[in-house]
Amino acid sequence: MVRFHYGHPDVFDRLFHLTRGGVSKASRSINLSEDIFAGFNSTLRGGNVTHHEYVQVGKGRDVGLNQISKFEAKVANGNGEQTLSRDIYRLGHRFDFFRMLSCYFTTVGFYFSTLLTVFTVYVFLYGRLYLALSGLEEGLATQRKFSHNHALQVALASQSLVQLGFLMALPMMMEIGLEKGFGKALSEFIMMNLQLASVFFTFSLGTKTHYYGRMLLHGGAQYRSTGRGFVVFHAKFAENYRLYSRSHFVKGIELMTLLIVYQLFGQTSHSTIAYIFVTSSMWFLVLTWLFAPFLFNPSGFEWAKILDDWSDWNKWISNRGGIGVSPEKSWESWWEIEQEHLKHTGTLGIIFEIILSLRFFIYQYGLVYQLTITNNNKSIVVYLISWLVILVMLVILKIISVGRRRFGANFQLFFRLIKFMIFVSFFAILVVLIVLLHMTIKDILVCFLAFLPTGWGILLIAQACRPLFRVTGLWGSVRALARAYEVIMGMLLFTPITVLSWFPFVSEFQTRMLFNQAFSRGLQISRILGGQKKERAAS
Structure with missing residues (x-):
C-alpha cells in the first residue's frame, strides 16, 4: 500500500x-x-x-x-x-x-543506497591510502601477530566475492529458479554476464549517484529529453565526453589515481593475491566508468570514425565561447553551463563543495613526504615548497592567458614563439632539478600523481568561489587551467580507444555484441554499399 x-x-x-x-x-x-x-x-x-x-x-x-x-x-x-x-x-x-x-x-531508498555504495568505495580507498601513507599499515604488517596471517587473506577472498556482487545476484537467481528452474536461472545469469550486463549496471550506478548527490547538494534539477529512437548511429567522442565527463570520467580517473598510489605504497600490494582480492572490484568499477560509453557506442572502434572523432574533438575543445554559441560547438560554452548548479546553490552548498575539494590537498600532503629527495624529513617546510612549485605553474598559466588576450590576435606568431620559449625553459629547469636532486622514476611519478589532483582541487574551489575570482581578475587563469585538464582527460580516454581501433576484430566483436546476427549482417552490407557510393562520388 x-x-x-x-x-x-x-x-x-x-x-x-x-x-x-x-x-x-x-x-x-x-x-x-x-x-x-x-x-x-x-x-x-x-x-x-x-x-x-x-x-x-x-x-x-x-x-x-x-x-x-x-x-x-x-x-x-x-x-x-x-x-x-x-x-x-x-x-x-x-x-x-x-x-x-x-x-x-x-x-528514495534505492537512490540513497546507491549513493552510500559509491561513498563507501571512496571511504575505503581514502582510508587505505591513509594507512599506507601514514605508515600505520606497515606497522601492522610487520607485527608478529599480523604477518603471515592466512586467515586474513581468506577473509579478504570472501569479501571480494561480496564486492563482485554474487550475493546481490542471489535473489534474482532464486526468483528465476522458482519460476523456470535453476538450470534456466544459471544459463540466464551466464548469458547476462556474457552480454556485459554487469558493465551496464555498474555504469548506471555512477549516473544515479552523481545526479542524485548533486541534487541534494545544489539543486538545479532539469528535464532531459531522450528521444526514444532506435539507436544505430555513432555518437561522437566529444558528445560522450560532454555527457559523462563530470558524472563518470572525473570520478573514474580519481579512483584510478588512488588505486595506483595504493599499489605503490601499500603493504597489500607486496602480495599479488591480496592486492587482487582487495582492489579487483574497484578496478572493474574504474574501467567501466571510463570506457563503457565507448564500448556500447555503435562503430566505436572503427578507424575512420576515430579519425572523425579526433577532428571533431579538437575543433570543439579549441573553439572560444560567447553569446549564442551552443555547448555542442564550443568547450567554453559547455564549461559555463556545467557550473550552472553552483550559481544558484545556497551558502551551505558552496561550503560543502569546498570541504569535499579539500580531500585533494590532504592527498597531496601525504604524497609529498613519500619522495626520496625529502630524506624522511617531516618538516612543514617540505609541504610549503610543494605549494611554491604549484604557484609557479599557476603564474606561468596566468602569463599565457594574459598574452593570448593581448597579443593573440595582432601578434599571433610572436606570441606562439614566446609561449614555446616559456614551455622549453620550464621543462629545461625541470630536467636540471631532476638531475641535481637525483630523482628516480618513482619520484617523478609521485610528483605527477600529487600535483595533478591538487590542481583539480584548486579548480573546484575556484568554480565554487566564482565571484571572488572574477573580482580579482583570476578567472581567465582558472579557465586556462580548466582547459588544460580537459585536454589531459581527453587524451587519457582517447589513447586506449585509438590503440584498440587499430585491430579490426575489436570492431567486429563490438558489432556482434551490440546487435543480433541479422542486424549485424545488414550493417556490414550497408558499410560495403556506403563505401561503393563514396568511390563513385570521388570518381
Missing part, C-alpha cells in the same frame, strides 16, 4: 485528487517528478492509489546508452527533490514500520 506513481498517469480521478492536494505539485523551483506528489498527497490524507489497466499498447523505450543515461539522470534528480520534500518526511513519520520500509525501498 505504498504505490504512488505509475509512470505518466493517463487517467486521473480529477475531483478526488483536487480535494486531496491536487494532481501535481505547484512549485517553481522543485518537483521535477511532479505527478508522484499526487500519490503522496492522497496517501497522506488516508487514500490509496489504485491502478486500472484498460488498454495496453506498445510504447517507445530508450535503447541507447546515452538515452538511458539521460532518463536515469532525470529520475535521479526527481528522487533528490523527493528526498528534500516535506511529503516524504511526513509519510515516514505516519507510516507503520512495514509500510515505512516499503516506502523507503520503492522511492
Whole structure:
C-alpha cells in the first residue's frame, strides 16, 4: 500500500485528487517528478492509489546508452527533490514500520543506497591510502601477530566475492529458479554476464549517484529529453565526453589515481593475491566508468570514425565561447553551463563543495613526504615548497592567458614563439632539478600523481568561489587551467580507444555484441554499399 506513481498517469480521478492536494505539485523551483506528489498527497490524507489497466499498447523505450543515461539522470534528480520534500518526511513519520520500509525501498531508498555504495568505495580507498601513507599499515604488517596471517587473506577472498556482487545476484537467481528452474536461472545469469550486463549496471550506478548527490547538494534539477529512437548511429567522442565527463570520467580517473598510489605504497600490494582480492572490484568499477560509453557506442572502434572523432574533438575543445554559441560547438560554452548548479546553490552548498575539494590537498600532503629527495624529513617546510612549485605553474598559466588576450590576435606568431620559449625553459629547469636532486622514476611519478589532483582541487574551489575570482581578475587563469585538464582527460580516454581501433576484430566483436546476427549482417552490407557510393562520388 505504498504505490504512488505509475509512470505518466493517463487517467486521473480529477475531483478526488483536487480535494486531496491536487494532481501535481505547484512549485517553481522543485518537483521535477511532479505527478508522484499526487500519490503522496492522497496517501497522506488516508487514500490509496489504485491502478486500472484498460488498454495496453506498445510504447517507445530508450535503447541507447546515452538515452538511458539521460532518463536515469532525470529520475535521479526527481528522487533528490523527493528526498528534500516535506511529503516524504511526513509519510515516514505516519507510516507503520512495514509500510515505512516499503516506502523507503520503492522511492528514495534505492537512490540513497546507491549513493552510500559509491561513498563507501571512496571511504575505503581514502582510508587505505591513509594507512599506507601514514605508515600505520606497515606497522601492522610487520607485527608478529599480523604477518603471515592466512586467515586474513581468506577473509579478504570472501569479501571480494561480496564486492563482485554474487550475493546481490542471489535473489534474482532464486526468483528465476522458482519460476523456470535453476538450470534456466544459471544459463540466464551466464548469458547476462556474457552480454556485459554487469558493465551496464555498474555504469548506471555512477549516473544515479552523481545526479542524485548533486541534487541534494545544489539543486538545479532539469528535464532531459531522450528521444526514444532506435539507436544505430555513432555518437561522437566529444558528445560522450560532454555527457559523462563530470558524472563518470572525473570520478573514474580519481579512483584510478588512488588505486595506483595504493599499489605503490601499500603493504597489500607486496602480495599479488591480496592486492587482487582487495582492489579487483574497484578496478572493474574504474574501467567501466571510463570506457563503457565507448564500448556500447555503435562503430566505436572503427578507424575512420576515430579519425572523425579526433577532428571533431579538437575543433570543439579549441573553439572560444560567447553569446549564442551552443555547448555542442564550443568547450567554453559547455564549461559555463556545467557550473550552472553552483550559481544558484545556497551558502551551505558552496561550503560543502569546498570541504569535499579539500580531500585533494590532504592527498597531496601525504604524497609529498613519500619522495626520496625529502630524506624522511617531516618538516612543514617540505609541504610549503610543494605549494611554491604549484604557484609557479599557476603564474606561468596566468602569463599565457594574459598574452593570448593581448597579443593573440595582432601578434599571433610572436606570441606562439614566446609561449614555446616559456614551455622549453620550464621543462629545461625541470630536467636540471631532476638531475641535481637525483630523482628516480618513482619520484617523478609521485610528483605527477600529487600535483595533478591538487590542481583539480584548486579548480573546484575556484568554480565554487566564482565571484571572488572574477573580482580579482583570476578567472581567465582558472579557465586556462580548466582547459588544460580537459585536454589531459581527453587524451587519457582517447589513447586506449585509438590503440584498440587499430585491430579490426575489436570492431567486429563490438558489432556482434551490440546487435543480433541479422542486424549485424545488414550493417556490414550497408558499410560495403556506403563505401561503393563514396568511390563513385570521388570518381
